[in-house]
Amino acid sequence: MTETTILALYGLLVVITIVLQASGAMTQLGMGYLLSSRDEGRTVTGMSGRLDRALTNSVTAMALFAPAILLLIATNSTTAQTLLLAKAFLIGRVIYLPAYVFGLIGIRTASWSLGFIATAILYFLAL
Amino acid sequence: MTTELTVLALAALLQMVQYVLMSVPANLELGPAKTLGPRDPQRLGGDIRSLVSPRTGRLIRALDNHFEALILFTIAVVVVTLTGQSTPFTSTCAWIYIMARVLYIPAYAFGLTPWRSLIWLVGLSATLAMLLAALL
Numbered sequence: 001m002t003e004t005t006i007l008a009l010y011g012l013l014v015v016i017t018i019v020l021q022a023s024g025a026m027t028q029l030g031m032g033y034l035l036s037s038r039d040e041g042r043t044v045t046g047m048s049g050r051l052d053r054a055l056t057n058s059v060t061a062m063a064l065f066a067p068a069i070l071l072l073i074a075t076n077s078t079t080a081q082t083l084l085l086a087k088a089f090l091i092g093r094v095i096y097l098p099a100y101v102f103g104l105i106g107i108r109t110a111s112w113s114l115g116f117i118a119t120a121i122l123y124f125l126a127l
Numbered sequence: 128m129t130t131e132l133t134v135l136a137l138a139a140l141l142q143m144v145q146y147v148l149m150s151v152p153a154n155l156e157l158g159p160a161k162t163l164g165p166r167d168p169q170r171l172g173g174d175i176r177s178l179v180s181p182r183t184g185r186l187i188r189a190l191d192n193h194f195e196a197l198i199l200f201t202i203a204v205v206v207v208t209l210t211g212q213s214t215p216f217t218s219t220c221a222w223i224y225i226m227a228r229v230l231y232i233p234a235y236a237f238g239l240t241p242w243r244s245l246i247w248l249v250g251l252s253a254t255l256a257m258l259l260a261a262l263l
Contacts (some may be wrong), residue, residue: 002207004261011202011258018195018251038188038237040179055195062198066205073209 003078007069010093014058017039017097021055024048047101054100057091061115065089068122075126082125089118130218131204131257134225138197141228145193148232149186153179182236189235193228196250200224201256208259217257224253 002072026034028044059080069086072078099108154162155226156179166175185194207217227250234243 004209007202008206008258008262010261011199011206012255014199015251015255015258024177035186035244037181037235037240037243039183039184039238041177059195059198062202066198066202124241 001083001087003069003072003083003086006083006090007066010062010065010090013090013093013097014055014062015052017055017058021027021051023049024051050100050103052108054097057100057112058097061093061119065115065119065122068119068126072122077126084124085118085122085125089115089122092116092118129208129213131207131213131221134218134221135201135204137225138200138228141225142190142193142197145186145190145232149183149190149241152183152186156180166261175178185235185238186232189232192231192235196224196228196247196254199251200254200257202255206261207257212261214260218258220253220257220260224250224257227253 005053022034025044028048029042033040033042043049072082076097092111095111096108098104099111150162157175161175161178164170168174171178176184179187188201204221207213227246231243231246231250233239234246
């Protein structure tokens with residue numbers, strides 16, 4: 001497994017999050033509203049609200065993680081260490097989603113931190 | 128440069144076009160005093176997004192939606208390109224993606240139900256197909 005594979009797997013995780021978030025919104029707001037232009041700006045609550053916020057957070061994480069991997073590959077500086085950090089990022093983000101949805105206090109923050117710190121170190125290693 | 132990278136550059140340009148499509152009507156409707164200010168909801172009497180016309184609101188949401196789609200598409204393009212797995216299939220997917228995202232804007236602005244949702248699904252599916260093609 002390489003850093004690129006991890007990036008692709010994380011892309012898949014975000015696709016799955018989008019599908020889950022859309023199905024949650026469908027049950028709460030109804031298909032009619034989702035297909036409309038959403039001019040009223042209805043919002044989801046409870047578990048669907050959490051999925052909504054988890055998705056926003058995952059997109060932010062993706063926007064930070066992808067350039068770090070690109071930098072490492074473009075500068076040929078991938079090492080066993082960077083692969084391990086990329087894996088740590090993916091594991092953190094895989095845990096983050098259910099931790100948010102099921103409201104696991106502490107675990108969500110810890111898994112987010114794992115992903116965030118791993119990304120930060122990747123940038124340091126790229127420099 | 129692979130076809131996928133060309134389409135990626137076009138998708139980034141599309142994002143800039145979407146900024147213009149959103150910010151020009153928003154500035155005309157709200158005036159520079161509001162848009163150039165710090166946009167505090169307390170001072171404006173609500174979130175700045177809720178103060179624009181319905182059509183401009185749709186263009187704002189269309190821009191936001193393309194952020195999500197574009198980040199995923201970027202990953203798909205980069206993974207396909209870096210691993211040297213660009214095929215006619217993946218470049219077709221890239222073209223489908225950009226066409227869907229162009230059509231998404233009028234579909235949202237004119238409230239074409241359910242076409243906006245179907246067009247969104249086409250774009251997401253094209254990205255998913257590229258990711259899967261790179262992994263499998």
